[in-house]
Amino acid sequence: MNAILNISESDSVPCTETVLRTKDLTVKFDGFAAVNKVNISVARGELRVIIGANGAGKSTLLDLLCGKTLPTEGEVWLRDRNITGIGEAAIARSGVGRKFQTPSVFKEMTVLENLQVASNRRTGVFANLFSWRSPRPTDVEAEVASRTGLSDVLGRRASELSHGQLQWLELAMVLSQDPKIILLDEPAAGMTAAETDKTAQLLLDLAGSHTVLVIEHDMAFVKRICRKITVMHQGAVLAEGTASEIERNQAVVEAYLGSATLSHA
Amino acid sequence: MKERTITLAAYFLFFAVVFALPFALNSFWTNRIAVYLVYAICAVGISLSWGYAGILSLGQGLFFGIGAYMISMSLTLAMPDNNPVPQFMLLNMEPNAPRDLCCATPGSFLWQPFQYLSIGVLAGILVPCVIAAVLGYVMFKRRTSGVYVSIITLALALIGQMLIINNQPLTGGFNGLADLAPLSVGGIEFDPYGKSVYYLVAAALLVVVLLSRLIVSTRMGHVLKAVREDDARVRYLGYNVENYKLFIYCFSAAIAGIAGLLFAVTSEFASPSLMSTSFSISMVIWAALGGRSSLLGACIGALIVNFIGSVASENVMLQPVWPIVLGLMFVLVVLVMPEGIAGIAKGWIAKLRQPRSLKEVVQ
Numbered sequence: 001m002n003a004i005l006n007i008s009e010s011d012s013v014p015c016t017e018t019v020l021r022t023k024d025l026t027v028k029f030d031g032f033a034a035v036n037k038v039n040i041s042v043a044r045g046e047l048r049v050i051i052g053a054n055g056a057g058k059s060t061l062l063d064l065l066c067g068k069t070l071p072t073e074g075e076v077w078l079r080d081r082n083i084t085g086i087g088e089a090a091i092a093r094s095g096v097g098r099k100f101q102t103p104s105v106f107k108e109m110t111v112l113e114n115l116q117v118a119s120n121r122r123t124g125v126f127a128n129l130f131s132w133r134s135p136r137p138t139d140v141e142a143e144v145a146s147r148t149g150l151s152d153v154l155g156r157r158a159s160e161l162s163h164g165q166l167q168w169l170e171l172a173m174v175l176s177q178d179p180k181i182i183l184l185d186e187p188a189a190g191m192t193a194a195e196t197d198k199t200a201q202l203l204l205d206l207a208g209s210h211t212v213l214v215i216e217h218d219m220a221f222v223k224r225i226c227r228k229i230t231v232m233h234q235g236a237v238l239a240e241g242t243a244s245e246i247e248r249n250q251a252v253v254e255a256y257l258g259s260a261t262l263s264h265a
Numbered sequence: 266m267k268e269r270t271i272t273l274a275a276y277f278l279f280f281a282v283v284f285a286l287p288f289a290l291n292s293f294w295t296n297r298i299a300v301y302l303v304y305a306i307c308a309v310g311i312s313l314s315w316g317y318a319g320i321l322s323l324g325q326g327l328f329f330g331i332g333a334y335m336i337s338m339s340l341t342l343a344m345p346d347n348n349p350v351p352q353f354m355l356l357n358m359e360p361n362a363p364r365d366l367c368c369a370t371p372g373s374f375l376w377q378p379f380q381y382l383s384i385g386v387l388a389g390i391l392v393p394c395v396i397a398a399v400l401g402y403v404m405f406k407r408r409t410s411g412v413y414v415s416i417i418t419l420a421l422a423l424i425g426q427m428l429i430i431n432n433q434p435l436t437g438g439f440n441g442l443a444d445l446a447p448l449s450v451g452g453i454e455f456d457p458y459g460k461s462v463y464y465l466v467a468a469a470l471l472v473v474v475l476l477s478r479l480i481v482s483t484r485m486g487h488v489l490k491a492v493r494e495d496d497a498r499v500r501y502l503g504y505n506v507e508n509y510k511l512f513i514y515c516f517s518a519a520i521a522g523i524a525g526l527l528f529a530v531t532s533e534f535a536s537p538s539l540m541s542t543s544f545s546i547s548m549v550i551w552a553a554l555g556g557r558s559s560l561l562g563a564c565i566g567a568l569i570v571n572f573i574g575s576v577a578s579e580n581v582m583l584q585p586v587w588p589i590v591l592g593l594m595f596v597l598v599v600l601v602m603p604e605g606i607a608g609i610a611k612g613w614i615a616k617l618r619q620p621r622s623l624k625e626v627v628q
Contacts, residue, residue: 068501088497088500089500089501089503089505092501092503105498106490106495108494109490113490116484117487117499117502123503123504123505124508125485125508125509125512128483128487129480129483129484129512131483131484131485133482133483177502177503
């Protein structure tokens with residue numbers, strides 16, 4: 001009986017396992033703290049949304065997490081590994097996948113070629129020098145393509161895609177990296193209502209099997225996808241909780257008084 | 266026809282013409298075209314680093330010059346009247362210095378290994394590679410890119426030129442090395458004005474083009490294409506972009522070194538002018554005009570520009586304005602046809618194919 005109990009206890013550990021954790025993460029530009037002593041932790045399978053006004057430090061936080069910007073102080077941990085300052089490529093290899101706000105894909109290459117560059121797990125020069133590119137998608141590539149609705153355009157050049165498709169292509173690329181955590185910077189930016197709906201559905205599908213951290217402006221979109229929200233204000237975490245908790249939070253309301261972001265919702 | 270078939274046919278046609286040409290040429294033009302094929306090899310190297318990886322090196326002349334000098338040292342020593350000490354060194358020797366390579370002039374011991382031709386050839390390929398590796402490591406690790414790479418490489422070529430000019434007792438200085446024996450390997454003597462040197466160069470071009478083509482069609486070439494478009498994005502996919510740039514930069518330096526070796530064999534001299542800024546920039550113009558992201562286009566660009574240049578230099582009216590025409594051509598190409606001749610050809614092929622693919626859609 002005891003043994004079974006033990007197993008079920010240790011089984012339950014992965015469910016609440018922390019994938020990403022920051023410790024007093026701070027970055028100062030000319031003395032101005034764009035991100036100030038931020039401590040967040042994201043559990044496995046969680047779909048977390050970070051909201052905040054322009055200049056609250058959301059995008060800078062993502063930059064710190066993926067290594068684009070070096071922190072002045074503090075640490076970033078991925079599971080049990082300190083990934084602070086190990087370089088963008090090493091951070092990506094250790095399992096952090098990032099989608100940028102403006103779709104950053106390789107426009108002169110086909111959709112499949114984009115996915116192939118992203119899904120390739122062997123990143124060394126010589127490993128790739130002695131290996132041919134396959135004209136067909138692998139199972140992983142086919143799966144992420146169908147998940148993002150790109151199966152029919154695999155042979156098309158990325159420059160011929162619509163804006164929404166470009167956003168999905170970059171999402172598909174990040175997914176095919178098989179990252180431990182996915183960082184998304186405004187994934188629905190510039191999308192039509194129908195495309196936004198599809199993106200929201202996609203993110204909900206991902207939740208549970210993937211750990212996702214999303215930055216978002218659009219409160220309607222946030223409410224559709226959200227389980228847990230982190231509010232940032234002036235570089236620091238102001239509040240954390242569910243959508244209704246956040247809306248009732250006095251500090252948040254005060255910080256946003258006169259700002260359109262929440263009243264829009 | 267598929268695009269792949271057309272590309273293959275274009276390559277085949279080009280090399281068929283190249284290999285058939287000597288039968289229609291006199292010895293003067295055989296030699297001229299052989300030199301242009303050497304330039305074509307150089308243009309392939311530029312196309313690889315600039316067209317495929319976005320590294321615009323304006324100092325390829327340094328590697329080309331080093332290649333030419335390395336083999337020229339061996340070929341100088343192969344001349345009987347340059348043995349044991351090259352003529353130009355005798356003129357620069359201290360009155361009582363021994364007539365031996367070990368200590369004829371300061372640093373003349375550096376010539377000793379070049380008594381073997383194989384070492385001259387090997388050094389002509391490896392020395393450019395090593396210099397490119399050191400320079401590339403410093404540049405790319407510090408994330409130097411774009412115009413800064415161009416300026417640094419340009420400056421380095423100038424330094425190389427200065428070092429050679431200013432060390433006359435060791436290098437022959439401004440005059441370069443011009444008293445060379447013809448290349449002779451295993452009893453076969455290569456005549457710069459005959460078919461032997463021509464085919465040596467043509468074969469080298471073929472090998473370099475095939476090897477380059479092979480590299481760009483691997484996964485590595487694919488990553489390079491991505492690097493050219495957005496190298497920062499490639500980093501976030503887990504690739505150490507610096508290593509990719511470093512590899513292709515070294516490879517293109519080695520190609521320039523090989524071209525330099527063959528230049529010395531074909532033209533029978535090596536001089537500091539090979540490391541001049543204008544020559545390095547000319548190389549970039551060849552590749553740009555032909556189409557920098559097409560290996561074959563770059564080859565054709567080198568041949569066309571040099572052929573027109575040679576015709577122009579015989580015309581009293583055209584000769585003084587040719588450099589200006591060349592410069593204007595470069596500006597025009599960059600502004601109007603960024604993909605060069607190859608881009609235009611691709612456009613035509615696409616147009617020819619279009620009605621057919623429309624029909625396919627209808628069916």
